[in-house]
Every structure is written in C-alpha cells, then in structure tokens.
Amino acid sequence: MNLLSIKNLSKNFGGIKALIDVNIELKKGSLTGLIGPNGAGKSTVFNMITGIYPPSSGTITFNGVNITTKPYKNTKLGIARTFQNIRLFKNLTVLDNVKIPEHLHVEYGILSSFLQGPKYLKGEKAEDNEAIELLKIFNLDKFKMNLAKNLPYGEQRKLEIARALATKPLLLLLDEPAAGMNPQETKELLDTVKFVRDKFNITVFLIEHDMSFVMELCEDIYVMDYGEIIAHGTPDEIKRNPKVIAAYLGEDTNEITLEGGIS
Numbered sequence: 415m416n417l418l419s420i421k422n423l424s425k426n427f428g429g430i431k432a433l434i435d436v437n438i439e440l441k442k443g444s445l446t447g448l449i450g451p452n453g454a455g456k457s458t459v460f461n462m463i464t465g466i467y468p469p470s471s472g473t474i475t476f477n478g479v480n481i482t483t484k485p486y487k488n489t490k491l492g493i494a495r496t497f498q499n500i501r502l503f504k505n506l507t508v509l510d511n512v513k514i515p516e517h518l519h520v521e522y523g524i525l526s527s528f529l530q531g532p533k534y535l536k537g538e539k540a541e542d543n544e545a546i547e548l549l550k551i552f553n554l555d556k557f558k559m560n561l562a563k564n565l566p567y568g569e570q571r572k573l574e575i576a577r578a579l580a581t582k583p584l585l586l587l588l589d590e591p592a593a594g595m596n597p598q599e600t601k602e603l604l605d606t607v608k609f610v611r612d613k614f615n616i617t618v619f620l621i622e623h624d625m626s627f628v629m630e631l632c633e634d635i636y637v638m639d640y641g642e643i644i645a646h647g648t649p650d651e652i653k654r655n656p657k658v659i660a661a662y663l664g665e666d667t668n669e670i671t672l673e674g675g676i677s
C-alpha cells in the first residue's frame with residue numbers, strides 16, 4: 415500500500431516551471447531516494463509535501479488524506495523533515511531539541527503544566543526517558559546537556575534527524591542528510607537510517623547528492639531533471655539508465671555509468 419501519492423504535481427514560480435507533471439508513489443515502509451542535478455526541483459517536491467508552498471496543480475495524498483491544501487496539519491498527520499541547512503534550536507540543549515517536538519503528543523493542558531501537578535510531572539519524566547532513548551540510537555545521549563550549537567557538524571545533522579523522529583512520523587523526509595559528512599560519518603548515517611526505518615517501521619524519502627550513499631541505502635529511486643521525473647527504478651536500473659547518465663554528465667552515452675558514484 416502507498417503511504418504517499420503525488421499525482422500530476424506542477425509548480426510555477428513566475429515564469430519558472432519548477433515542477434512539471436510530477437508523479438511519485440511511496441510504498442509504506444520503503445526507503446526511497448530523490449536525485450537529480452542542482453535546480454532539478456527536488457527541494458520543491460519536499461516543499462510541496464510539507465506545504466511550504468501550494469502547488470500550481472496536482473494532488474498529494476498522504477495516508478489516505480488529501481493534503482494538497484492542508485499544510486498546517488502535515489506534522490500532526492505524521493510528516494517530519496530535515497533541511498539542507500541544519501535548523502536546530504541552537505541555544506537549547508540536545509535533550510530539549512528532542513523534547514520540544516515530543517510535546518506535539520503530550521496530553522496535559524496549560525493549567526496542568528503551570529501548576530506542575532502529578533500528571534504533568536509524570537508526563538515530563540516519560541518525555542525525558544523517551545527523548546533519551548531516541549538520543550541513544552544516534553549515540554547522542556552523552557551530549558544531552560550540551561547546547562546544540564556546540565555539537566560537531568556531523569552530530570548536529572544526526573540530532574536534526576532525532577528531532578524529526580521525536581514527532582513520531584509515519585514519513586520522514588531527509589534533505590541531503592549526508593551533506594558535509596566525512597566517509598566514516600556517512601557510513602554510520604547509512605546504518606542509522608536503515609535502523610530507524612526498521613525499528614520505527616516508518617517510510618523514508620530522501621534527497622541526496624552522494625550517489626554511493628543513495629545507491630546503497632535506497633530500494634527505489636526517482637530521478638529529476640528540469641522539473642520532471644526522468645527515471646524511476648531500483649538502484650541497478652537507475653545506474654544504467656542513459657537518460658540519468660546524460661542528465662548528470664551532460665552527454666547522451668551508454669558507455670559512462672554511475673557505478674563508481676558521483677557526488
């Protein structure tokens with residue numbers, strides 16, 4: 415069954431056709447990649463799914479709900495994302511960064527939290543425990559009282575993913591999660607993304623320029639160029655697709671392959 419269904423999605427920014435008739439289907443529990451050269455329209459797809467901009471035409475259905483015009487509800491419905499440029503609460507602790515999104519699911523009211531009654535305190539404790547469990551998955555629990563801004567870059571990227579997971583999403587959108595990471599960090603990230611998909615049984619959709627990362631991690635890949643989906647298939651199919659090779663290398667040839675990976 416499909417968790418996300420994008421049908422005939424188009425987006426114009428003035429005269430720029432950022433998306434042209436895009437169709438994407440994400441199976442529940444799948445790990446899917448979205449790749450393409452700079453300016454191809456990948457982030458615009460994410461911005462449409464999360465409702466940052468309304469589409470010019472087309473529909474987006476998430477878990478059976480038409481969300482094309484319901485951006486404000488997307489987090490509550492179960493969509494979380496990370497950004498190309500890390501967006502953490504930099505002056506809060508690592509722990510608080512993960513606790514704040516958890517509040518989306520907390521049930522006590524303003525009065526209860528103001529009076530700090532037993533329900534509030536119990537809720538806070540449970541939240542702390544849940545947040546620490548989440549940090550442990552990313553090996554970030556040792557930094558829990560550090561300010562987010564003081565973490566090394568690779569750890570900040572991981573914290574952003576942990577924070578997105580704290581909203582208990584059904585769909586996790588990762589925008590260039592491996593950007594700026596060294597090979598060791600990238601390898602760890604790959605294992606972590608696989609682990610969280612399996613552990614939380616979520617669907618992951620990611621944009622990434624590190625081709626070997628995408629080819630190793632994703633089961634299904636969509637390729638965009640100039641606002642259109644030019645290919646869709648397994649990593650093996652995508653690596654050998656002449657249209658994809660031409661889009662990346664600017665020439666139409668069957669002899670060049672993506673086997674070695676292009677970053």
Ligand SMILES: Nc1ncnc2c1ncn2[C@@H]1O[C@H](COP(=O)(O)OP(=O)(O)OP(=O)(O)O)[C@@H](O)[C@H]1O
Nearest residue numbers: 427430431432450451452453454455456457458459
């Ligand atoms: N808010 C906006 N206003 C005007 N044009 C925009 C806006 N957002 C995106 N575009 C344009 O839409 C096109 C697609 O951009 P988009 O950022 O989606 O590409 P991308 O594939 O994510 O690129 P990159 O890999 O460089 O991040 C580009 O021509 C871009 O300039």
